[in-house]
Structure formats: structure tokens, C-alpha cells
Amino acid sequence: MAKRRPSGDGMVRKREDGRWEGRIVIGHKQNGDPIFRHVYAKTQKELMDKLHRNIEDYHDVDLTEDSRMTLGEWLNRWLSEYKAETVRPGTLRGYRTLIEQYIKPQLGGKQVSLITTQDVQRMYRRLKKEGRVIEHPEKGTQLADSTVRGIHSMLHLAMQDAVQAHIIAKNPTEGTTVPKQSGGTKQVLNDRELDAFLAVIEGDEIWHDFFYTELTTGLRRGEICGLMWQDFDERNSTLKVCRTLHSNKLGVFSLGDTKTGTGMRTIVLPQSTAELLRRRREKSVSQWIFPNPVMPELPVSPGAAYNHLKTLLKRAGLPSIRFHDLRHTFATHALASGVDAKTLSGILGHTNASFTLDTYTHVTPDMQKTASGIVGGFMENLFGKELKPWQESERAGTEP
Numbered sequence: 068m069a070k071r072r073p074s075g076d077g078m079v080r081k082r083e084d085g086r087w088e089g090r091i092v093i094g095h096k097q098n099g100d101p102i103f104r105h106v107y108a109k110t111q112k113e114l115m116d117k118l119h120r121n122i123e124d125y126h127d128v129d130l131t132e133d134s135r136m137t138l139g140e141w142l143n144r145w146l147s148e149y150k151a152e153t154v155r156p157g158t159l160r161g162y163r164t165l166i167e168q169y170i171k172p173q174l175g176g177k178q179v180s181l182i183t184t185q186d187v188q189r190m191y192r193r194l195k196k197e198g199r200v201i202e203h204p205e206k207g208t209q210l211a212d213s214t215v216r217g218i219h220s221m222l223h224l225a226m227q228d229a230v231q232a233h234i235i236a237k238n239p240t241e242g243t244t245v246p247k248q249s250g251g252t253k254q255v256l257n258d259r260e261l262d263a264f265l266a267v268i269e270g271d272e273i274w275h276d277f278f279y280t281e282l283t284t285g286l287r288r289g290e291i292c293g294l295m296w297q298d299f300d301e302r303n304s305t306l307k308v309c310r311t312l313h314s315n316k317l318g319v320f321s322l323g324d325t326k327t328g329t330g331m332r333t334i335v336l337p338q339s340t341a342e343l344l345r346r347r348r349e350k351s352v353s354q355w356i357f358p359n360p361v362m363p364e365l366p367v368s369p370g371a372a373y374n375h376l377k378t379l380l381k382r383a384g385l386p387s388i389r390f391h392d393l394r395h396t397f398a399t400h401a402l403a404s405g406v407d408a409k410t411l412s413g414i415l416g417h418t419n420a421s422f423t424l425d426t427y428t429h430v431t432p433d434m435q436k437t438a439s440g441i442v443g444g445f446m447e448n449l450f451g452k453e454l455k456p457w458q459e460s461e462r463a464g465t466e467p
Contacts (some may be wrong), residue, residue: 079114087114091121096132104180130180133234138182139175141234142166145225156313165218168200169210179229184239187222191215191245212246219245254388256396267383274375276347277357277367278393283340285397285415288369288390289313294356296348304341307333308416312366334414 079089089106096102106121108114133141146166150159166175173190174182198210223240230238256264261282268278281291289311298307309331336344344356353363360367373390380387394415401411412419 079111079118081111085109087111089114089118089121091118095129102130102132102134129233130236131233133232134178134180136179136234137176138179139166139171141179141229142170142175142225145228149225149228155311161217162221165214165221169194169198169214169218170222180235182235182239184242187239188243191219191243194218195246216245216248219243253395254386254392255399256385256388256392260383260385261396261400263383263385264379267379271379273360274379276343277372278376278379279343280340280357281393282397283337284334285394285401287311287394287416288372292357292367292369292372295354296351296356297354299344299348299356301341301345301348304336304338305333306336306344312369332413332416 078091079087082088087108087110089108090103091106092101092103104121106114106117108117136144146159146163150162154162170190173193174186177186194210195212195215196210197208198215199208219240223238226235226238226240229235265279265282268275271278277291280286284291284306286294286308290308293310293312294306294308298309299305300307347356351358355363355366357367359365359371376390376393377387398411398415401414402408408421
């Protein structure tokens with residue numbers, strides 16, 4: 068039996084056409100036969116430089132026959148075998164969209180083990196410049212930075228799994244440059260806008276309880292739509308958040324775990340919200356706290372909740388915010404009212420308090436006004452009302 072050649076083993080020869088060819092072992096088939104990679108150059112020195120770089124890359128990697136599949140084929144397998152049972156349906160649909168619309172047209176036909184960091188970087192550059200599928204009236208064919216970052220994040224995961232499966236030697240997304248996070252401002256309803264929204268839902272018999280509960284708990288959309296009466300502890304005024312409702316196409320729903328492990332939590336309800344749910348339970352005919360208004364045997368659709376929010380905002384003359392901004396509004400006002408970050412982190416189901424502060428703390432004009440009053444108050448206590456240091460400086464600057 069022939070000795071198994073180790074990965075990284077290579078040979079060099081000069082071809083009849085004058086070029087130099089190098090061949091290295093990058094893996095083995097199931098029967099033990101070596102899998103080769105060929106490298107070409109005009110001169111022996113150039114070839115040796117290329118060959119040494121490849122030998123370093125493939126030393127002890129030992130790829131499988133699957134390394135010959137295309138990137139498109141690997142991504143199909145990755146979705147079905149690695150992600151189908153591990154991510155939420157909406158996330159899986161998002162991954163598939165990114166793959167079919169953006170990655171496959173660019174690199175889907177290339178052998179996955181031959182894709183380089185330069186290939187990936189060129190793809191990001193092309194997508195950023197002309198990757199939009201449907202031309203935008205203002206941005207044209209330019210793809211949003213957030214979409215390019217999403218493509219990078221997903222492809223990085225897929226290629227890292229390919230490394231672990233011995234399909235590629237290294238992750239080609241490492242070392243690439245993607246657009247930076249812009250840190251766009253999330254919208255928060257200020258005190259006046261919050262009062263206007265509460266006034267509008269007060270007259271909505273069907274949706275009042277839903278949106279009042281949302282504003283006083285900050286639940287994610289799928290979490291509040293998936294609440295059942297078994298989650299409500301009337302005696303202790305608590306609500307257990309233990310599932311999320313996914314809205315699939317064609318009106319089909321599925322229940323899943325909360326977004327994170329810490330997302331499964333029990334929160335203490337404000338007295339007004341607990342009393343609202345007690346009254347609601349007395350006349351309920353469904354297992355769902357917020358059932359579909361037409362078919363109470365089903366939960367309210369996350370899509371219907373989103374659409375009705377837009378209707379209410381328009382009716383109140385308010386900005387067209389996202390549903391998630393109601394959660395953001397709750398968190399920001401809770402912090403402004405003195406709720407500590409650790410407690411709020413537990414209510415929101417975050418992994419730690421620092422994430423809560425980084426994600427959900429935004430300074431609104433109301434908060435700025437309150438802060439300025441506090442600062443002005445203690446500065447007067449320190450320096451007196453008659454004259455402050457900066458006034459003295461201003462006066463000195465105006466005197467001749």
C-alpha cells in the first residue's frame with residue numbers, strides 16, 4: 068500500500084510551454100488518494116514564492132473531497148444542515164435572501180476552497196456600489212451599509228463552519244473591510260408624543276390593552292404576541308416570558324424560544340398593567356392573552372400588530388416609528404425615571420446591563436431639559452445666584 072502523502076507536500080516541474088507548475092497536497096479523498104492544488108508562474112522563483120505560501124496555508128489542514136464543491140453548493144448545505152434547526156425562521160429566510168440575491172450572483176460558481184480574501188473584498192466593493200436588486204429613486208443601485216455588514220456577518224459564519232468541516236483551509240472573510248456601523252439614532256416617543264399615543268389607544272377597544280401592555284413592559288413583538296394566560300400570575304402580578312411567536316408566510320405561525328437564553332424571564336408588572344390583565348382575563352375566551360380579533364383560537368399576528376401601530380401613529384399625528392421603538396421608548400423612559408440598568412436589563416431579557424445602556428439609552432430633549440435644571444441647581448448652590456464664574460469671564464471680555 069502506498070504511503071499516505073501528508074497535506075502540504077509538494078512538487079515542482081517546468082512545463083513544455085515554458086511555464087513553471089507546482090503541485091501540493093491539500094487533502095485526501097475517502098479512499099486515501101491525495102487531493103492536489105496546482106500553482107503556476109512564469110519563473111521558478113515566482114513559483115517557489117507562491118508554493119511556499121500555499122504550503123504554509125495547507126500544512127496539516129487535510130481537506131476533504133467536499134472542498135471541490137462551489138461556494139453556492141456549500142451555502143445550500145450550510146443552510147439545510149447547519150442552520151435550519153438552530154435559528155429562527157425569520158433569520159433563516161434572511162440568510163437565504165442574502166445568499167440568493169447577493170452572494171451567489173457574485174461568487175456562487177467558484178470553488179469554495181479557492182475563494183480568497185481578495186475575492187470577498189471585491190464582492191463587498193461591487194455590492195456596495197451596484198448591489199441593490201431594485202433601483203432606489205435616491206440611492207440608485209448602491210446597497211445599504213447595513214446590508215453589506217449583514218452579508219459579511221452571515222458569510223463569516225458559513226466560512227468558519229467550512230473551516231471546521233475541513234472544506235477550506237482558512238476563512239477568507241478574515242481581514243476584509245466592511246462599512247462601519249453608522250450608529251443611526253433610534254426613535255423614541257418623548258413625553259408629549261407618548262401622551263398623544265396613549266390618548267389615541269384609549270379610544271381603541273380592540274388594541275388598547277395590547278399597546279398599553281407593550282408600553283409598560285417593553286416586550287419584543289414576537290414575545291407579546293405569544294403570551295398565554297398560563298404565563299400570567301395574578302396573585303403575584305408577574306408575567307412569565309418564555310416563548311416568541313414567529314409569523315411565517317401564508318399566515319402560518321410557529322412558536323419558538325425567546326431570542327436569547329436570558330430572554331426567558333419573569334417580570335413584575337406595574338400595578339396598572341396587572342389590573343388591566345386581571346379584568347381582561349375575566350372575559351377572555353382564548354388561551355392567548357392577546358388573541359386574533361377575528362379568530363380567538365389563534366394568537367394576534369405580529370404583522371397585524373405592526374400594521375395597526377402604523378395606523379395609530381398616523382391617527383395621532385406622530386412619526387412613523389418601528390414596533391421595536393416602543394420597546395426602546397419603554398427602556399429610555401424607565402432609565403430616565405430612575406430604574407437602574409441592572410434591573411432594566413432583567414426586564415428586557417438582555418445578557419448584561421452594559422448592553423442595555425449601550426443599546427437603549429438615548430438622550431431626548433425632555434431628558435436634556437431635566438438634566439440642565441439639575442446642573443443649574445447644584446451650580447447655583449456652589450457659586451451663588453448673583454455671579455457665576457463664566458459670567459465673570461464674559462464681563463471681563465466686554466470691558467474696555
